[in-house]
Amino acid sequence: MFKKTLINSALAICAILPTFLAQAGEEVNVYSYRQANLVKPLFDVFTDQTGVKVNVVFAKKGMAERLAREGIHSPADVLLTTDISRLIELKDKGLVQRVDSSTIEQAVPAHLQAEDDTWFALTTRVRNIYSSKRLGDIDISYEDLADKKWQGRICTRSGKHPYTVALVASMIAHHGETKTLEWLKGVKANLARKPQGNDRGQVQAIHQNLCDLSLGNSYYFGNMLTNKDQKEWADAVNINFPNQGDRGAHINVSGVALAKHAPNKANAIKLMEFLVSEQAQQMYAETNMEYPVREGVKVSDLVASWGKFKADSLPLTEVAKNRKAAIKLLDQAKFDL
Structure with a gap:
């Protein structure tokens, strides 16, 4: 009787374990140069739609150094940067990996993504000259x-x-x-x-x-x-x-890349695909006063008032x-x- 109880208990645990592991893995970790108020609304919508929790570490500088220091033990999945120089730094230091996603490739113009699919632009901004x-x-x-x-x-x-x-x-x-x-x-x-x-x-x-x-x-x-x-x-x-x-x-860009040792790779790519969706691109345009990379997405009314260029x-x-x-x-x- 005792042996039978142990077997039944073990079977019950085995039945519960996969579900528990799946729930525990439903997250994605983001290292971001973008400020919290600019990206948190996007992450909240992503979580509502997918159930995947987004954990964010915000940094003003030093992302590449931190990733290099953490190595294969880094928890980072998705990397958000604020210009092309930082994207290239991450790539040159071998801190990112190729992303195989037709969804992202089709949404981002060819001249705004890496030839080897290691980074993609999310928005563009102009280096303007302000005059009195x-x-x-x-x-x-x-x-x-x-x-x-x-x-x-x-x-x-x-x-x-x-x-x-x-x-x-x-x-x-x-x-x-x-x-x-x-x-x-x-x-x-x-x-x-x-x-x-x-x-x-x-x-x-x-x-x-x-x-x-x-x-x-x-x-x-x-x-x-x-x-x-x-x-x-x-x-x-x-x-x-x-x-x-x-x-x-x-023009310069804000961009996204997949961390080389991403522990939650599937969820990371899912988030990256969301960030180039029409919904997310529209939110970016309205919140950040930037130009979306996805064709057909309108800029905010304020940005539009500056005229076409x-x-x-x-x-x-x-x-x-x-x-x-x-x-x-x-x-x-x-x-x-």
Whole structure:
């Protein structure tokens, strides 16, 4: 009788165990450079639809170093980044793996994804030139920033910031290293102050009459316009889409990749596929003031009010190839000194 009871108990445990394991495994771990308020609404919808819990670790920097340190024991499944430079860093350090998903490949334009399927863009943003409203409407290019007429009139953040590095890398792709170095020296000569602060800080500087032009990502304009403490800054500038008469404005991306040692790979790919769905892309557009990568998804009304623009069609893989060269030129130009 006792033996029979043990057998029945064992059978009962075996019947329960697979269900328990399945429930325990219904999660996905995300390492993110994106702020909580920008991505949590997306994750909440994903969990509601799939039952998969999303655990998020937010970081301002050091994602690659953390992943390398954790190695095969890393709990990370999905990696969210805020620009092409960080995506390429993860790839170059062997911290991501290929994703085989026709759903993602069909949703993301070819020039906004890795050739080997190791990363994919989720949204795009423009590297705009902001100008003081005192100047009225202007037609300007990135090349114009080196024109002597802007001497002492430009503000920008550090040259070593990934957003700046990506822009310089695109200039190398279009003009070569020699001309880009000459351009960098010209821009540096036109700075009103030493590179400092963030993109919003440059718009604030224009508002304070410290400069007339600045570089900044497009979504910051929307964020400032909807921020009661910063709207006054945004109201002092115009947002300009550079190089509309030739190649188009430089764009960067927020992107996603699958961690090399992802312990919840199936759920990770499921989340990545959700992030390029029409629903998620629409949420991204409304919440982040960015441009969705999926064709047919509308931008927010505020972003649409800035008008349509021509984007540089240069593949981001080509931009990424010049990342190290861009850093080298920034050092040679002593841009931040």
